[in-house]
Amino acid sequence: MSLWIPFTLMAAFMQSWRNAFQKRLSTDVDTMGVTLSRFILAVPMAAIYAFLLFKQGDTPIPHLGFNFYIIITLAAISQIFATAFMVKLFRLRNYALGVGLAKSEAVIAAVLGALLFAAPLSPIAWGGVIVGGVAVWLMSVPKGMRNISWPTLLLGLASGLCFALTTLWVREASLMTGLPFLQSASYVLFWVLLVQTLALLFWLLVRSPDTLRALWLRPKLVFIISFCSFVGSIGWFTAMSLETVALVKTLGQVEIFFTLLISAKWFKERLRGSDKVGLGLVLIGALLVILA
Template sequence: MSLWIPFTVMAAFMQSWRNAFQKRLSTDVDTLGVTLARFILAVPMAALYAFVLFSYEGSAVPQMNAKFYLAIVLAAISQIFATALMVKLFRLRNYAMGVGLAKSEAVIAAVLGALLFAAPLSAMAWCGVIIGSIAVWLMSVPKGMRNISWPTMLIGLASGLCFAFTTLWVREASLMTQLPFLQSAAYVLFWVLLVQTLILLLWLLVRSPQTLRALCLKPKLVFIISFCSFVGSIGWFTAMSLETVALVKTLGQIEIFFTLLISAKWFKERLQRSDKWGLGLILVGAVLVILA
């Protein structure tokens, strides 16, 4: 089995839990505060993880150029916007639908990767990406276009676009390091999390210090969100250092399966008949990208 596959499954599982805990936090903390909870405690975890990997392998920390740090900043900012938009989705629609709309990133990443990042796909891989995207659409809009508002649609697609840019810039930065895949993923992860945390902390300190106080009142929930985000990001970043973004994100749509289980069991949200069709198509799409 290709190593990117188990890393992607791990990432999808942890991300589904992170999103669930973020939804719970969003009832007491505003959008940027919930977004910061994803990053703030993940930074020391990422630093420790990178230190252990570099020490164990005896690898030297690379000296990177300005192009690398530009990719890091672009990825960090894109993910901040993507996460904030998805948190807004939690307030507009139910949990499963919000996540489903944001998962449009797979097909967006495939198109952008082919056009802008020299990452073309085979015909079979394109079939997998498209089938997976249709599955996500069926599960996100089970009653058709007439039952979804345009603001919800636009926010979902914007979140998917920002997530797509995030993952494409992360892969570019990983390839620039020329390190073994574990070290390159850990190094990029640390820098992305650090930049995200500094940006949000400075913004909230100046514009909304009450948001930081609200986060301090939820230390356990913030820790769980940061931990799930850290482990999930290890999976995503490592998988994307091994395989193209579109394939990783298409297989990563199995997150919808975990999300539906959490949605039904934890949030007591009703699932639709179309969910079964959607899950079946996600499975087909995942098989196609693995075979590709």
């Protein structure tokens, strides 16, 4: 089995739980605060993880140019917007729909990767991406466009676009380091999380200090969200240092399976018959990208 596959599955599982805990936090904390909870405690975790990997592998810290840090900043800011859009989705519709619409990122990443990032796909891989995209749409909008508002649809596509750009820039940054894949992923992860945390802390200190106090009063939930985000990000960043973003994200759509289970068991949200068909298509799409 290619190493990117278990890393992707780990990422999808942890991300589904992170999103669930973020939805719970969003009932008491505003959008930017929920977004910060994803990053703030993950920074020291990422620093320790990178330090241990570099020390164990006796790997020197790379000296990278200005372009690397520009790409890191773009990825960090894009992911902040992606997460904020998804948190807003949680408030507009149910949890499963919000995550499902944000999963449009796989198709968007495939198109942008082929056009702008020199990452073409084979016909089989394109088949997997398209089948996965149809599955996401089927589960997100089972009764057609008349049953979904334009704000919900646009927020979902905006979240998917920002997540797609984030992952494409993360892969670009990982390839620039010239490091072994584990060290490369950990190094990029640390810098992305650091930029995100500093940017959001500055914003909230200036604009909404009450939000920081709200997070301070919920340390257990913030820790759980940061931990799930950290472990999930290890999976995503490592997988994307090994394989094309579109393939990683298409396989990562198995997150929807975990999401639907959490949605039904924890949030008591009703699942539909179309979800079974959609899950079958997700599985077919995943198998196609594995074969590719």
